[in-house]
Amino acid sequence: MNMMRLTKRWMLAALLVIGGATVSAQTAEDPVYVWIDDMPDGGYFLPGPPSIGSVEFMDDLVQFQWGKTQRNTPRGQQASRESQWDADAMRAVMAEALSLDGINEEKTPALAHLLEKCYYTGNLSTVSPKDKYMRVRPFVQMNDPVWAQYDVDELLRNNGSYPSGHTSFGWFTALAFAEMWPALQDTILRRGFQFGENRVIVGAHYQSDVTAGYLCAAAAFARAHTNPELLKDIKAARAEYAQLKGLDVDKNTGDGVDVPHGENILSAAVDTASYRYASDLSLYWAGKALRDTDRGSQAAHEADYSVEMMCEVFGEATGISLSKEKTPDIYALMSYVLEKCSFTADRLKEIRFRKRPFVQLNEPSFVAGDEEKERGKSSFPSGHTNLGWTEALTMVQVAPEHQDEILRRGYEYGYNRQIVGYHWFTDIVTTRQLSSALFARLNADAKFQELMEKAQKEYQSISPTAVRGITRTDADSQRAAIYTIDGRRIDGQPSRSGVYIQGNRKVVIR
Numbered sequence: 001m002n003m004m005r006l007t008k009r010w011m012l013a014a015l016l017v018i019g020g021a022t023v024s025a026q027t028a029e030d031p032v033y034v035w036i037d038d039m040p041d042g043g044y045f046l047p048g049p050p051s052i053g054s055v056e057f058m059d060d061l062v063q064f065q066w067g068k069t070q071r072n073t074p075r076g077q078q079a080s081r082e083s084q085w086d087a088d089a090m091r092a093v094m095a096e097a098l099s100l101d102g103i104n105e106e107k108t109p110a111l112a113h114l115l116e117k118c119y120y121t122g123n124l125s126t127v128s129p130k131d132k133y134m135r136v137r138p139f140v141q142m143n144d145p146v147w148a149q150y151d152v153d154e155l156l157r158n159n160g161s162y163p164s165g166h167t168s169f170g171w172f173t174a175l176a177f178a179e180m181w182p183a184l185q186d187t188i189l190r191r192g193f194q195f196g197e198n199r200v201i202v203g204a205h206y207q208s209d210v211t212a213g214y215l216c217a218a219a220a221f222a223r224a225h226t227n228p229e230l231l232k233d234i235k236a237a238r239a240e241y242a243q244l245k246g247l248d249v250d251k252n253t254g255d256g257v258d259v260p261h262g263e264n265i266l267s268a269a270v271d272t273a274s275y276r277y278a279s280d281l282s283l284y285w286a287g288k289a290l291r292d293t294d295r296g297s298q299a300a301h302e303a304d305y306s307v308e309m310m311c312e313v314f315g316e317a318t319g320i321s322l323s324k325e326k327t328p329d330i331y332a333l334m335s336y337v338l339e340k341c342s343f344t345a346d347r348l349k350e351i352r353f354r355k356r357p358f359v360q361l362n363e364p365s366f367v368a369g370d371e372e373k374e375r376g377k378s379s380f381p382s383g384h385t386n387l388g389w390t391e392a393l394t395m396v397q398v399a400p401e402h403q404d405e406i407l408r409r410g411y412e413y414g415y416n417r418q419i420v421g422y423h424w425f426t427d428i429v430t431t432r433q434l435s436s437a438l439f440a441r442l443n444a445d446a447k448f449q450e451l452m453e454k455a456q457k458e459y460q461s462i463s464p465t466a467v468r469g470i471t472r473t474d475a476d477s478q479r480a481a482i483y484t485i486d487g488r489r490i491d492g493q494p495s496r497s498g499v500y501i502q503g504n505r506k507v508v509i510r
Contacts, residue, residue, distance in 0.1 A: 167213025
């Protein structure tokens with residue numbers, strides 16, 4: 001490694017860990033696809049880490065114990081090997097997935113260039129929430145020694161656990177490489193998914209840290225698609241890989257390739273014999289407790305699986321009335337995404353059947369009108385979650401200045417299903433990774449690209465903020481949903497004075 005490259009890495013590492021970057025303009029020489037001030041804020045659209053003693057923390061505890069059982073296995077040794085905080089770790093992982101001897105600047109410059117920028121961008125996506133929460137690491141909390149061969153106690157101890165940076169740069173890279181070569185998407189995405197799971201095994205992160213890392217990466221990946229440098233680099237890497245393999249790039253990318261196969265990528269559905277079933281039960285009761293609140297009313301109202309509901313949800317997030325009549329191009333894009341979401345989730349439901357919570361527990365759900373038609377369908381994966389998160393990632397490309405509110409509403413749409421009793425917690429959190437995989441596949445799809453271009457032009461023609469590129473006008477902010485500081489949504493105006501979150505800022509209501 002030459003001195004210039006080494007110096008560059010140390011400078012970027014400091015930049016990413018400290019989170020001091022404030023530059024927004026992109027150039028061909030930028031080391032990332034999205035700088036910090038344009039990055040989706042995981043501290044806003046995610047609920048934050050579970051507190052000790054909460055029902056959510058139970059899943060973290062059982063997963064921590066599961067991770068320790070894996071350490072003296074080949075899977076554990078893999079997790080230890082891949083604990084490097086460096087792009088070299090992902091070079092080895094992606095080379096394996098692509099059946100290459102290696103990825104380096106000398107022999108595969110286009111692939112190496114794409115990978116390094118993905119690594120830094122994915123890493124940068126967790127800076128804001130890490131700084132916000134500074135969560136204590138599990139090995140520190142449990143008074144255990146650092147276990148993985150490349151992890152350093154002092155560096156980890158002084159860097160927040162939530163979200164997982166390893167997970168985010170690994171998953172971002174996997175998404176980009178899956179888009180680059182869809183024929184190998186299942187293999188690529190499985191390795192990217194495992195790269196995140198590794199951090200639970202080695203005790204460096206809780207499960208909720210890893211889950212948040214996947215989501216930060218997916219959000220950053222969606223925003224990165226507003227930067228033409230990403231598509232240019234993907235095309236260059238695709239051409240290089242085709243040449244290396246003696247393949248025709250036009251016939252071996254997305255043509256004839258199915259949607260991602262979740263059974264090849266994700267962990268299996270939790271069943272009643274699983275160590276995680278106790279977590280699912282506890283979180284089912286926690287969700288049920290919200291049914292008689294405003295949040296429960298929202299969940300019941302949004303149980304509709306349709307493009308019209310997506311227009312309502314994301315129209316609220318963007319402050320624009322979306323409909324088939326008013327925004328036909330955005331509606332057409334949403335319709336195409338819904339079609340692909342339905343196919344992706346339904347085929348996995350047939351392979352990984354699991355009883356829904358209200359069926360398993362022989363209780364009424366909170367959407368009684370849907371019970372008979374949904375009773376015999378699988379709880380895993382969650383079709384609504386798949387739709388909400390995929391549409392959210394899609395809408396980030398359309399309306400990036402509203403990305404945080406879009407992502408928050410997409411996240412909520414999935415959580416609704418836990419409240420109404422149609423899906424278990426683990427169904428929902430796993431499904432969002434299926435959504436991210438599908439989103440990568442869609443971006444390599446010619447029809448999706450055509451619909452996206454039309455939707456973006458339509459949005460720019462009607463949005464008061466799209467041309468100026470600001471986060472939100474005062475008028476838009478007044479239409480945005482209001483939340484308490486701890487993340488509870490409020491319908492209408494708050495009944496009590498205090499500090500609340502509206503749009504992307506704090507507001508004081510007296």
